Amino acid sequence: MGEKMIALKVDVDTFVGTRDGVPALLEDLERTGARATFYFSMGPDNSGKALRRIFTRKGFLKKQLRSGAPSAYGIKTMLYGTLLPAPMIANSLPDVLRTVDEGGHEVGIHCWDHVKWHDYLHRFSKEQTAMELGRAGACFAEILGHKATTTAAPGWTVSPNSLAIQDAMGLSYCSDSRGRHPFYPVMAGRRFKTLQIPTTLPTADEILGQNGINPGNIHQYYLHNLNDGLNVLTIHAELEGRAIRSSFVRLLEGLADAGIVCVTMAEVARRSVNAPACLLDMGEIPGRAGNVAIQGEVVT
Numbered sequence: 001m002g003e004k005m006i007a008l009k010v011d012v013d014t015f016v017g018t019r020d021g022v023p024a025l026l027e028d029l030e031r032t033g034a035r036a037t038f039y040f041s042m043g044p045d046n047s048g049k050a051l052r053r054i055f056t057r058k059g060f061l062k063k064q065l066r067s068g069a070p071s072a073y074g075i076k077t078m079l080y081g082t083l084l085p086a087p088m089i090a091n092s093l094p095d096v097l098r099t100v101d102e103g104g105h106e107v108g109i110h111c112w113d114h115v116k117w118h119d120y121l122h123r124f125s126k127e128q129t130a131m132e133l134g135r136a137g138a139c140f141a142e143i144l145g146h147k148a149t150t151t152a153a154p155g156w157t158v159s160p161n162s163l164a165i166q167d168a169m170g171l172s173y174c175s176d177s178r179g180r181h182p183f184y185p186v187m188a189g190r191r192f193k194t195l196q197i198p199t200t201l202p203t204a205d206e207i208l209g210q211n212g213i214n215p216g217n218i219h220q221y222y223l224h225n226l227n228d229g230l231n232v233l234t235i236h237a238e239l240e241g242r243a244i245r246s247s248f249v250r251l252l253e254g255l256a257d258a259g260i261v262c263v264t265m266a267e268v269a270r271r272s273v274n275a276p277a278c279l280l281d282m283g284e285i286p287g288r289a290g291n292v293a294i295q296g297e298v299v300t
Contacts, residue, residue: 004226004260007268008036009152009175009199012237013114015045015087016077021241022096026103028245032252034262038100038237039110039152039175042090042136046081046115047073073238081115094143101144106264108150112136118155126161133165150265152176156199156292158185158280163192173197173269178285179295181230182272185280186299195275197268198295199234200227204244206287215244219251223258230268 010025012018018040029036080086090097101107111117112135121129133151140148151166153176163185166174171194177185179198184191201222207213213221222233235241240248255262279296 004228004231004258006226006231006233006255006260006262007197007265008034008262009232009234009265010036010038010237010240011110011152011154011234012038012040013110013154014041014047014073014077014238015080015089015092016074017237017241018089018093018096021237022100024245025235025237025241025248026100026105028249028252029105029262030103031249032256032262034252034255035105035264035267036262037106037108037150037175037265039108039150040090040097040140041110041112041114041154042139043088043112044081044086045077045089046086046113047077048079048082048084048086049115050119077238090139090143097140097143106150106266107140107144107148108152108265109133109136109140109148110152111154112139114154117153118157121153121157121159121162124159124161126164129159129161130165130168133162133169137169150174150269153293155290158187158282158293160188160190163187163194163280164190166194167192173265173272175199175232175234175265177280177293177295179278181295182268182275183278183295183298184275186277187280191277191299195269195272196280196295197232197265197272200230200232201225201234202285202287203234203236204239204247205236206285208244210287215247218244218247219254222251223254226260232265232268 112132149172158176173195175197177198182197185196277299282291283294
């Protein structure tokens with residue numbers, strides 16, 4: 001695959017990202033004819049509880065300040081679930097999900113409770129893991145009238161239990177990992193049957209404020225660092241749809257000018273019939289506080 005292609009994966013983590021960021025992204029994508037896959041957090045926005053990571057994850061505060069997170073999320077969001085009650089996301093804003101679904105894009109499940117999954121999945125029993133995905137799936141089906149065919153874990157956080165539950169859900173594919181190309185995951189000695197489509201490029205919050213990268217030139221970084229063949233870029237409704245929206249618009253325009261097609265993750269899945277099995281383990285990557293699921297070597 002010599003021709004460059006980019007799949008846009010949109011993580012929607014919060015109430016404000018759903019309400020304000022997603023409509024802005026839809027408008028910008030429409031202007032260039034780009035298509036994307038949106039993953040929605042379905043349940044409560046407990047973003048305020050994520051601030052405890054300041055004390056539990058080395059480098060978390062530095063990363064938040066470097067990437068401009070306070071301006072991206074806003075003070076209210078950073079108090080949800082603590083000093084302010086946690087608003088329900090999907091049930092409060094169902095028309096946003098329907099608009100994405102009806103607008104030629106793909107819709108999937110990010111989670112039920114983003115902070116809970118990200119911080120505590122490693123402690124969940126299989127039953128707790130199933131409950132989190134089950135509640136999200138039921139809410140998704142109630143709003144959109146059909147089952148979800150794809151999920152993407154918050155913070156690229158997985159466990160053997162979460163992979164097993166995804167298999168049981170009969171999903172077409174998932175996007176829970178960081179890596180190089182689509183694969184079938186092998187974790188804790190077990191091979192799972194749901195295709196993984198990993199994010200291949202660093203996210204904006206991982207590279208902003210480093211090596212001279214800023215909102216004015218981050219689009220140039222991406223345009224200069226696309227690989228031949230498939231590239232998967234995860235963006236966030238709260239960042240690319242709000243705080244650095246103009247940066248994302250410049251990226252979309254640059255991709256269009258270069259003739260690089262933006263596709264949904266489902267299109268990638270359709271092209272990945274011969275994907276290999278690869279190891280999947282939690283580990284560290286540059287620019288991110290905490291561990292993420294990382295694609296390892298091919299298993300024969």
